[in-house]
Amino acid sequence: MTKKKNLNRMRKFLTVVFVFSLVLKGFSQDTIRISRAELEQRMVDQNLQVKLANDEAKLAQAELLGTRAMYLPNVNASYTFSNTNNPLYAFGSKLNQERITQMDFDPAKLNAPDAISNFATKIEVQQPIINMDAVYLKKAGQVKSEVLKIKAERTKEYIQFEFKKAYMQLQLAYRMLETLENAKTTTLANKKVIDNYFKNGMIQKTEVLYIDVRVKEIENQIAYAKSNIKNASDYLYFLLDEESFNKVFKPSEKLEFQNQILENTATLNVERKDLQAYQKSLEAYDYLIKSTKAKFLPRLNAFGSFELYDNKFAQFGANGYLAGVQLSWNVFDGLKAKSEQEKYKAELTKAQTEITQYNKQSQLELNKANRQVQDAENKVNLSKLALEQSKEAYRIRKNRYDQGLEKSSDLLMSETTMSQKDLEYQQAIFEYNVALEYYKFLKN
Structure with missing residues (x-):
């Protein structure tokens, strides 16, 4: 014990x-x-x-x-669908699609066109060339x-x-x-x-x-x-x-x-x-x-675009391009x-x-x-x-x-x-x- x-x-x-x-x-x-x-x-x-x-x-x-x-260039791409019977846009869309015929110049069709569909693919490029204000801003940075x-x-x-x-x-x-x-x-x-x-x-x-x-x-x-x-x-x-x-x-x-x-x-x-x-x-x-x-100095910039058009989805029946150079001045900015x-x-x-x-x-x-x-x-x-x-x-x-x-x-x-x-x-x-x-x- x-x-x-x-x-x-x-x-x-x-x-x-x-x-x-x-x-x-x-x-x-x-x-x-x-x-x-x-x-x-x-x-x-x-x-x-x-x-x-x-x-x-x-x-x-x-x-x-x-x-x-x-x-460096600024490049944008877009794909746009539109449907219209507006006389101006309808004729322009058909023209971009390269589907204009002699019958399309009939005044009755020009004034009251049928509705038209448009599928547009667009690539835009803007290329700066000379912009001195941006040059100095970069140096400040x-x-x-x-x-x-x-x-x-x-x-x-x-x-x-x-x-x-x-x-x-x-x-x-x-x-x-x-x-x-x-x-x-x-x-x-x-x-x-x-x-x-x-x-x-x-x-x-x-x-x-x-x-x-x-x-x-x-x-x-x-x-x-x-x-x-x-x-x-x-x-x-x-x-x-x-x-x-x-x-x-x-x-x-x-x-x-x-x-x-x-x-x-x-x-x-x-x-x-x-x-x-x-x-x-x-x-x-x-x-x-x-x-x-x-x-206030002139600016020189280039621009361009390439476009594809068709009245059907994912079709590219027509194309066109636009290119140019722009010289501009800001004369007065308030x-x-x-x-x-x-x-x-x-x-x-x-x-x-x-x-x-x-x-x-x-x-x-x-x-x-x-x-x-x-x-x-x-x-x-x-x-x-x-x-x-x-x-x-x-x-x-x-x-x-x-x-x-x-x-x-x-x-x-x-x-x-x-x-x-x-x-x-x-x-x-x-x-x-x-x-x-x-x-x-x-x-x-």
């Missing part, structure tokens, strides 16, 4: 362990170590914003295909397509910057977690000493409580750091257009200070992709203006083309003003970014010095505390300051690296 009870207890225990393991598995997450280069390559191929920019460029290229109508391609390249450069920033944010989150865990290790070591002192009656209960509060504070900061890791990782997954459920990235490279000497005066690069796109867009307006002017011309001229002037403003704003932003890099570098140097001083101060206080010359509250304050200065130093490195990457993005 006792053996059976033990067996049942063992089964219950194994069931609990199995269920508990399933719960833990459900809450666990995979840590995926990945390098910056690998992520950047995947981002270029997968990012939604880059895809949208490329799709927009492809759309403009597809719209440009419509301009092929300026040199080509410029638009090129502009959108350049904008797509600039979008890719921006996403690359955004990715680098997100990757460094992930590096910072892991570095802060490491710093806090080191601080926790140091604090727990001090707590062990303080607990022993308290047991031996050498210190007051308040000092034990101080160190307990500090431990809880660090644990809370560690939880916050882990949350930041998940947030930074989720954003990287968003940039990659991938699901982040139960997955978290871990960078292969650690956050490091990327010191770089910059010129004192930052000069705007006129070959920058966005500036190129704005400047090139002016060409489209020039072609649109030329297109409206060309609407000032519609002139209005369009003035509209495009106004849009061109507006675009030129916007480009001037954008260039000046870009120069201001570049100057500001240059100063931000310099300010961030100063912050890194000062925070590094503060960290070194706080470490030395903690070392001195720790030695004095071990000799009984310092209070535990002073030691705790010194350790807290050292941990805080370490976090500030890592934050300063992150801010400098981001400022430097942003400056490079604006510069190139």
Whole structure:
């Protein structure tokens, strides 16, 4: 009986362990170590914003295909049935069918003909030859397509910057977690000493409580750091257009200070992709203006048709053709083309003003970014010095505390300051690296 009870207890225990393991598995997450280069390559191929920019460029290229109508023929085919006793149409249908006889000229039949059926097959061809307004419209479309391609390249450069920033944010989150865990290790070591002192009656209960509060504070900061890791990782997954459920990235490279000497005066690069796109867009307006002017030039087009007629279905007893060339002018269109011309001229002037403003704003932003890099570098140097001083101060206080010359509250304050200065130093490195990457993005 006792053996059976033990067996049942063992089964219950194994069931609990199995269920508990399933719960833990459900809450666990995979840590995926990945390098910056690998992520950047995947981002270029997968990012939604880059895809949208490329799709927009492809759309403009597809719209440009419509301009092929300026040199390709337009061909229509039709098969028409009609039945009429209208004197004019009846005589004409019979004439097209090549069935006119002497009797058909009888005035009585001409005035009141019998109903006649007509089956007509017709193939029409219209061939553009010279239409200068369409030529300029095509050139404007080509410029638009090129502009959108350049904008797509600039979008890719921006996403690359955004990715680098997100990757460094992930590096910072892991570095802060490491710093806090080191601080926790140091604090727990001090707590062990303080607990022993308290047991031996050498210190007051308040000092034990101080160190307990500090431990809880660090644990809370560690939880916050882990949350930041998940947030930074989720954003990287968003940039990659991938699901982040139960997955978290871990960078292969650690956050490091990327010191770089910059010129004192930052000069705007006129070959920058966005500036190129704005400047090139002016060409489209020039072609649109030329297109409206060309609407008053003569147009030369050819046309032709081949026709088959019969009074029976699917019969082709008679045929004929028509071919010609037409030279035409649009002498007056109610000032519609002139209005369009003035509209495009106004849009061109507006675009030129916007480009001037954008260039000046870009120069201001570049100057500001240059100063931000310099300010961030100063912050890194000062925070590094503060960290070194706080470490030395903690070392001195720790030695004095071990000799009984310092209070535990002073030691705790010194350790807290050292941990805080370490976090500030890592934050300063992150801010400098981001400022430097942003400056490079604006510069190139």
